[in-house]
Amino acid sequence: MRKNWLVIRPQPLPVSFRLDRRVPVVLLMLVLITLTAVVLNVGQGDYPIPLLEVLKTILRLPTANADYPFVVNTLRLPRTLVAFGVGMGLAISGTILQGLTRNPLVESGIIGMNAGASVTAVTLIVLFPNVPPFALPLSAFGGALAVALFIYLLAWDKGSSPIRLILVGVGMVAVLNAVTTLLLTFGEINGVSQALVWLAGSVYGRSWEHVSLLLPWLIVFVPLSLMLSRQLNALNLGDDIARGLGTRIEWQRSLLFLISAAMVGASVATAGTIGFVGLMAPHLGRHLVGPTHEGLMPTAALLGGSIVVLADWLGRLLFAPIEIPCGVITAAIGAPYFVYLLIRNRK
């Protein structure tokens, strides 16, 4: 009999784990894909750098050209790392939301959390231009959380149809985007131009400062999301079963929503609204490692990270020297994917 589980149970220790057998292989492959994507993205640009030289520069080995360290380490590497971190955050958020709502069509952008994060962040940029940079992710977090709470109160009902949640989300996005437009129209010109660059959903011009703003959020919330995978498995079976299994569902669901909002807030505050990553990553992940969240969560995270890095790379490659924001690329791929899922899900 074939067993699909890999069991880790070191004898003398009171510790035991279980993973889908596919997970380690898939994760290893995704790490390799991610590294390739990072190197590709760093090499790409007006000033192309051979891939081997990119690797050497990142590893601080002597390089053929004295300009490489500046181009790579100061300009392109932080931007690529931001892309990866943002993609990871959005993917984790999407995995949590799909698990909680048991709705394969949901992600933070579709239910309006991205738009909520933008509104509060734009408000901050336009109305209070002098706040310190770390306030931006905090306010975006607040916006995403407020939308999550609102959606929860408005559209959450036992057996609530997947379409209802999405329709409420579409409404939220429309209203929140209108508020953002209002702020941009009446805001002071310097703040507005700064907000516009940022809103496009791009990692253009992101520096080590942005990396250091994003990093603390990832360090706290990525491990937390991994730790709550088991609870997410139980909640995914529905409220009654989860409660019957001994989950404290209100508390654990709130915590998971909080993680989701934090990841959205940090991502949107760093790179604007990059849509559909949270939709695609968990879907692809389920195909690769199945729906159990212990394996799905890290798989989707790596997938999300590499999707955004590759989108950034494509955006700069396709119509070079014109640069297309990576948010446009993810939308161009993600929107048809969403429609496909919508049609398949109607059956």
Add this chain to the structure above:
Amino acid sequence: MNLPMHSMNLLSTRRLSLGYNSALVITDLDLAIPAGKVIALVGANGCGKSTLLRGLARLLQPQAGTVYLDGAEIFKLSTKAVAKRLGILPQGPVASAELTVRDLVAQGRYPYQNWLQQWSKEDERMVEQALATTGMTHLAERSLDTLSGGQRQRAWIAMALAQDTEILLLDEPTTFLDLAHQVEVLDLLYELNQREGRTIVMVLHDLNQACRYADYLVAIREGQVYAQGEPREVMTEVMVREVFGLECRIVPDPVAGTPMCVPIGRRCSRLQTYSGLQPGEVQ
């Protein structure tokens, strides 16, 4: 499985009122679930039997009154501790379609796990045992969407079994199954009770199946216990009229000898020859 025999009533309620928002569905209900028996809750649609089952499983906070598990108020016990003693299978549960049977059954071990111990030898043993008991071992690697309705229901029952509880509550475990699969699921539950002494409380729609499989019948009407006891005491023509609003004849089940309800509808042309009654004489 070792059952503590000090208590004959593991699960009981006192003046229990349950409802949703302000509408009460169950009012002032006193009930004691006899240990080690198969208990069937029967009643008309909307009488509150499913609500009662959810209340017994602490899925629904009482509006008034208390549910006791082994003499302790169930809502004062830690929910994980309750989950080790009492399993619940709600009606029509849904899981991710790609989930395999083994993955689903393993979820039943949740109350025994923590951050460090996520898959102990005991967990593994109980999952294998639950798969074997339900005859699902050969389907363990299949994903749920490739199974028939009966197989899927057996997978859910296996999950509840892996939870290793003395009490198993099931809400209409046979709905959406064809007759052969209904009998298969009920036989399985009966065997679990006989072999392992588990207390099984289930909501059943089919009165004849309830009479055949249950040791103890609880008839619910308008949120109250109308009658309770052994099927041959509870199952009367008066009870069916009062609880279901249906005229019927009670005859012995030709196979099991348990009471069997034969409804009298409007189309009863053979009634005259059958019982010597004119159709018009029956209300």
